[in-house]
Amino acid sequence: MAEELTLRVITPERIVADTPASSVRMPALDGDMGVYPKHAAMVAALKPGVLRYKEAGVETVMFVAGGFAEVRDNTVRVLTSAGEAPEDIDEARAQEALDRARQRLAGSRVTDRGEPIDMIRAENALQRAVMRLSTRGLGGR
Amino acid sequence: MASVKELRLRIKSVGNIKQITRAMEMVSTTKLRRFQDRAVASRPYAEEIANLVQHLAGVLGDAALDQPLFQPGTGKKTAMLIVSSDRGLCGAYNSNLFQAMESWITTHCEEKGIEKTDVDFFVYGRKAKQYLGKRGFSIAQYITEPALESIDFAAAARVARTLVDAFTSGEYAEVKILYTAFESMVRFTPTFVDFLPVAPPAEGDADAGGDVILEPDAETIFGHLVPRYLETRIYNALLESLTSEYASRRFSMKNATDAATDMQKTLKGQYNRLRQENITKELLDIVGGAEAIK
Numbered sequence: 001m002a003e004e005l006t007l008r009v010i011t012p013e014r015i016v017a018d019t020p021a022s023s024v025r026m027p028a029l030d031g032d033m034g035v036y037p038k039h040a041a042m043v044a045a046l047k048p049g050v051l052r053y054k055e056a057g058v059e060t061v062m063f064v065a066g067g068f069a070e071v072r073d074n075t076v077r078v079l080t081s082a083g084e085a086p087e088d089i090d091e092a093r094a095q096e097a098l099d100r101a102r103q104r105l106a107g108s109r110v111t112d113r114g115e116p117i118d119m120i121r122a123e124n125a126l127q128r129a130v131m132r133l134s135t136r137g138l139g140g141r
Numbered sequence: 142m143a144s145v146k147e148l149r150l151r152i153k154s155v156g157n158i159k160q161i162t163r164a165m166e167m168v169s170t171t172k173l174r175r176f177q178d179r180a181v182a183s184r185p186y187a188e189e190i191a192n193l194v195q196h197l198a199g200v201l202g203d204a205a206l207d208q209p210l211f212q213p214g215t216g217k218k219t220a221m222l223i224v225s226s227d228r229g230l231c232g233a234y235n236s237n238l239f240q241a242m243e244s245w246i247t248t249h250c251e252e253k254g255i256e257k258t259d260v261d262f263f264v265y266g267r268k269a270k271q272y273l274g275k276r277g278f279s280i281a282q283y284i285t286e287p288a289l290e291s292i293d294f295a296a297a298a299r300v301a302r303t304l305v306d307a308f309t310s311g312e313y314a315e316v317k318i319l320y321t322a323f324e325s326m327v328r329f330t331p332t333f334v335d336f337l338p339v340a341p342p343a344e345g346d347a348d349a350g351g352d353v354i355l356e357p358d359a360e361t362i363f364g365h366l367v368p369r370y371l372e373t374r375i376y377n378a379l380l381e382s383l384t385s386e387y388a389s390r391r392f393s394m395k396n397a398t399d400a401a402t403d404m405q406k407t408l409k410g411q412y413n414r415l416r417q418e419n420i421t422k423e424l425l426d427i428v429g430g431a432e433a434i435k
């Protein structure tokens with residue numbers, strides 16, 4: 001096992017993770033995708049979901065809020081607007097966001113001020129909230 | 142000529158002002174460092190996104206340029222995001238910005254054959270709002286939420302979306318940004334950048350193209366990528382402006398503190414001279430009086 005991957009999770013605010021990994025699994029638009037060392041160069045779009053990586057047999061999970069993954073020369077760069085470990089996820093806030101998004105999707109198509117609700121945005125928000133909560137659950141403990 | 146008492150009061154008030162300017166200088170130094178750190182921290186993300194845009198534009202070729210955000214807008218007007226500061230006491234930071242804006246708008250309007258009121262401003266910072274409002278420029282939106290000081294990436298993304306929506310509404314031919322680029326601790330330059338339509342990226346390096354798997358496909362990724370790219374540009378403009386603002390404030394507060402120190406020294410000299418003169422005068426009076434009694 002000479003070769004290893006380097007996983008870098010980069011957000012606009014900081015670099016969340018920069019770690020060696022033996023494998024990475026990430027939420028591509030069309031479903032989860034695994035990357036092992038010597039993977040061919042690739043650029044993939046990601047949806048909000050759970051990023052998992054294994055290092056020395058230990059699996060670590062992390063929430064990513066969609067974005068992109070670039071695989072090149074055994075380096076996986078994940079560009080996302082947010083990357084959070086389960087213990088860093090603010091459960092109350094995510095639950096709030098979830099309720100808000102549900103309300104928006106269920107209710108009338110306009111806000112109180114009579115502006116149309118952007119359904120795509122509401123749906124994205126819903127997806128993010130659901131994935132945040134389920135990542136939080138994966139952290140267990 | 143001021144009296145001894147007046148001089149004493151002035152020395153004291155100069156000292157008070159000096160205390161304040163020094164405190165502001167120190168606050169600015171800390172804040173400056175904070176914004177600078179954030180600007181540095183945002184760089185890897187912005188660079189990677191820009192690389193991907195360039196790369197995919199290379200893969201897509203001319204197809205990339207067919208996207209609506211790459212085409213000049215259908216409208217006649219120009220939209221501009223201007224980033225100033227909320228507070229004053231930051232030297233020439235805002236006036237430099239407005240000066241650059243004034244000279245730009247004159248040539249721009251001549252070139253395009255439009256009126257000055259055909260340039261709609263999206264304003265960040267209270268100072269710009271005051272300036273533009275007083276002079277009859279057209280303000281499309283004054284962005285206050287969140288305050289400039291507490292911007293984060295999500296806020297920058299919202300601004301980007303506002304601008305993109307304005308552009309796609311078909312009212313504008315182009316969208317520009319005017320912000321203050323931070324070049325060094327003592328150099329900040331008002332800078333114009335083209336925001337929309339997205340400029341065709343410079344020639345991508347040839348070897349980066351070729352055998353890269355694109356998941357699901359180039360168009361989809363590109364469609365997701367361009368908005369992120371625009372967000373990073375706004376975020377960067379905001380952070381750099383804030384850094385410049387605090388660098389400028391620190392600089393002018395330092396000058397004010399130094400000037401106060403000088404003034405204190407001069408006043409102290411005057412005060413001492415006057416005091417000694419008075420003592421001499423009084424002594425002469427006493428000696429003269431004693432002579433007369435003899």
